[in-house]
Amino acid sequence: MIDGHVHVVGNGSSGSGASLSLRSPRHRLLARVLLHSIGLPGSALRGNLDEVYRDRLLEFIDESPLSHVVLLAHEHAYTSEGRLLPDFGSMYVPNDYVLSLTRSNPRLLAGVSIHPARSDAIPELDRCVDAGAVLMKCLPNCQNINCSNPAYRKFWERMAYHRLPLLAHTGGELSLPVFNPRFADPVLLELPLQCGVTVIAAHCGTRSHLFDPDYLPQFARLLEKYPHLYGDNSGMQTPFRSAHFRTLLSEPYMNRMVHGSDYPIPVSGFWSALRRTITWSHWHETRRIPNPLTRDIQIKQSMGFRADSFTRLTDLLHGGVGK
Numbered sequence: 001m002i003d004g005h006v007h008v009v010g011n012g013s014s015g016s017g018a019s020l021s022l023r024s025p026r027h028r029l030l031a032r033v034l035l036h037s038i039g040l041p042g043s044a045l046r047g048n049l050d051e052v053y054r055d056r057l058l059e060f061i062d063e064s065p066l067s068h069v070v071l072l073a074h075e076h077a078y079t080s081e082g083r084l085l086p087d088f089g090s091m092y093v094p095n096d097y098v099l100s101l102t103r104s105n106p107r108l109l110a111g112v113s114i115h116p117a118r119s120d121a122i123p124e125l126d127r128c129v130d131a132g133a134v135l136m137k138c139l140p141n142c143q144n145i146n147c148s149n150p151a152y153r154k155f156w157e158r159m160a161y162h163r164l165p166l167l168a169h170t171g172g173e174l175s176l177p178v179f180n181p182r183f184a185d186p187v188l189l190e191l192p193l194q195c196g197v198t199v200i201a202a203h204c205g206t207r208s209h210l211f212d213p214d215y216l217p218q219f220a221r222l223l224e225k226y227p228h229l230y231g232d233n234s235g236m237q238t239p240f241r242s243a244h245f246r247t248l249l250s251e252p253y254m255n256r257m258v259h260g261s262d263y264p265i266p267v268s269g270f271w272s273a274l275r276r277t278i279t280w281s282h283w284h285e286t287r288r289i290p291n292p293l294t295r296d297i298q299i300k301q302s303m304g305f306r307a308d309s310f311t312r313l314t315d316l317l318h319g320g321v322g323k
């Protein structure tokens, strides 16, 4: 069982190089809610966040039924010409931090994050693959990445050469500042797909709030066209995204579904019970599970996500994991 979508967060307190700059009151409040949901005090934001976040996460992983977990780095935003936008974005998690965390524990795998417009994007990609990266993660709408920009072709070709999959956020985003909402459209994943990259569309293009476009139909059309496209069911135990679980449990989605929690996004079966994808008694059972990684698995199993959705990443991640 692999969780392919787990965020590392930090403020650099351990010398990790990670940073967190919560400029708007909404993002500050949200950060506190997220910390609270994993049992950490809001004061950790200004304290030793690196250490307490890491230790809590490792505890949860240790007690979970997961064999492997992909820890995600988080890249800066850049212009399409490759100029760093240091004042945009609220979070940065360097590749080296994630790579160093995964070296100490064989259950942990590194999901690195590289903006394809960086002048050193390809050397950084080669370096990360050599260092053991299993996938590359990006948030196109927050990091300003139009994945179908022809200037990025060489980068995607290099990823295809390495057989390194792309995990790309699709659909709206609530937890981080959005640079260009149009880049949430999974249709823009066509260029990497055409270059032969295995792509996992995080959240399958579903809507994050009421006024967000729903890109699930676009995602479905791409699934038909590209057999190497997958979707993850991460971060969907929320009021709006939970509406799409029922659809994802059917074909053509189910055959291409991979498991992800989107930790530390809160996990509650309440929304699914309300939408009758699980029973109220399943909700009562799962709400007693203190470990959010385990709770997420239990809720998805109750919903009917098949066993292969929890193990599919074994074949997709760079190098094939657990073989």
Ligand SMILES: [Zn+2]
Residues within 6 Å of the ligand: 005, 007, 235, 262
């Ligand atoms: Zn995420």
